[in-house]
Amino acid sequence: MRFSLLKFKMILYNRLSQNKPNRLLMNYSSVLILCGALVLSACSSNHHNPNGGRHIARKPMYKPSTIENACAIMGAHPTWRNAFIGAHKKYGAPPHVVMAILYQESRFVHNARPSRGNAYGYAQALDATWDWYKSKSGHKRAARDHLPDAVDFVGWYLQQNKDRTGVSKWDARNxxxxxxxxxxxxxxxxxxxxxxxxxxxxxxNRHAIVYRQQLADCYKY
Known part of the structure; x- marks a missing residue:
């Protein structure tokens, strides 16, 4: 792009120098330089998204009225409720355990990240772990700052833990x-x-117990 712009300026300069006053030539050159700068800055204005690709990271669409109540979390939006129920049916991951882990990891902040390392999002999943999850689950477009995806990830990971360690998915502590x-x-x-x-x-574990008690009012399992 720079080479083409420079070449065009030289051609224009040669033609104008033969037919136009120097003042007009200087004005044309100034305009071209300004336009070139604008084009280059527009091409480099993308933002990196930790979920992959190059685009502006998403903003949270929904937020519970309080994260201290499991029913409020479930009721933040139908997609949130469906995500917890879906992970329960798909992986056998109890919603109260998934919620307690998400609470501890991010306080349900969609773009949470530590001061060091590459953990990110609701579940604070590492880059390599998230890539592993997407590869094994087939959920190629999953995003760490999207609550339903984070819930599915935690449910999937609880299943991996159960398969590899024998720890019950209801055992929030272990x-x-x-x-x-x-x-x-x-x-x-x-x-x-x-x-x-x-x-x-x-x-x-204590948080999971409280969430379990609260869920008795809005989700039976």
């Missing part, structure tokens, strides 16, 4: 430990060397 450490780390008891993580897992 499912979270395996979620955080990975199945390999969990099987190697890496979590037992992290007192802070064990405390966090206890919090996840």
């Amino acid at each position: 499912q979270y430990l395996a979620y955080h450490e990975g199945t390999g780390g969990y099987l190697n008891d890496s979590h037992n060397e992290k007192a802070w993580l064990l405390k966090v897992a206890d919090k996840v």
Whole structure:
């Protein structure tokens, strides 16, 4: 693009220098330089999206009135409710366990990210883990900042934990430990060397219990 623009300017310069005053020539050159700058800046104005591709990252379409109540989370939008019910039917992932993990990971902030690392979105999934999920689940267009996709991911991951470690999908504490450490780390008891993580897992479990009690008012299972 730069070469073509420069070549065009040189041709115009030669023609104008033979027929037009220097002042007019300078005005034409100034306009061309300005137009060239505008074209180049427009071509480089894309924003990187952590979910892949190059476009402006999505904004959250829906938000629950409170994240402290499971029924409010379910009621944020029909797509949210359908996502939790769908993950329950598809993977056997209890909604209260999925909610408790999402609460701990992001507080339901769609574009949450840590100060270090590449975790992102509602479920704080790592790049490699998210790619693995998309490859194995067939959900190629899944986005980490889209709640239904994040719910499906957590449900799928709970199933992976169950298959590889034997931990029940209803066991919020140990499912979270395996979620955080990975199945390999969990099987190697890496979590037992992290007192802070064990405390966090206890919090996840307590939150899951509260969510389970609340869901009795809006979803029976």
